[in-house]
Amino acid sequence: MPLAQTATTVPVTVDQALCIADKGCTVCVDVCPLDVLRIAETDAGKTAYMKYDECWYCMPCEADCPTGAVTVNLPYLLK
Ligand code: SF4
Numbered sequence: 327m328p329l330a331q332t333a334t335t336v337p338v339t340v341d342q343a344l345c346i347a348d349k350g351c352t353v354c355v356d357v358c359p360l361d362v363l364r365i366a367e368t369d370a371g372k373t374a375y376m377k378y379d380e381c382w383y384c385m386p387c388e389a390d391c392p393t394g395a396v397t398v399n400l401p402y403l404l405k
């Protein structure tokens with residue numbers, strides 16, 4: 327399943343156990359200025375994920391997620 331592979335290679339990952347996209351949440355998708363996050367349907371329900379590997383590391387997706395499911399993995403040079 328591409329989702330698992332993608333989650334380890336893109337800068338923004340979502341903890342599927344915490345994501346409540348199933349309940350209608352689309353906060354991270356809505357706040358991303360680059361529009362690179364999407365909601366995916368999986369066997370376990372809906373979950374957000376990074377569809378396009380582009381990121382400004384502006385952080386609202388992580389900051390605004392109501393459940394803390396989003397992790398933005400900052401590149402070493404930005405830390
Ligand atoms: S903001 Fe958090 S809970 Fe909502 S869809 Fe995004 S990852 Fe899931």
Ligand code: SF4
Nearest residue numbers: 358381382384385387
């Ligand atoms: S850090 Fe910014 S650009 Fe990157 S996914 Fe989150 S909201 Fe989008």
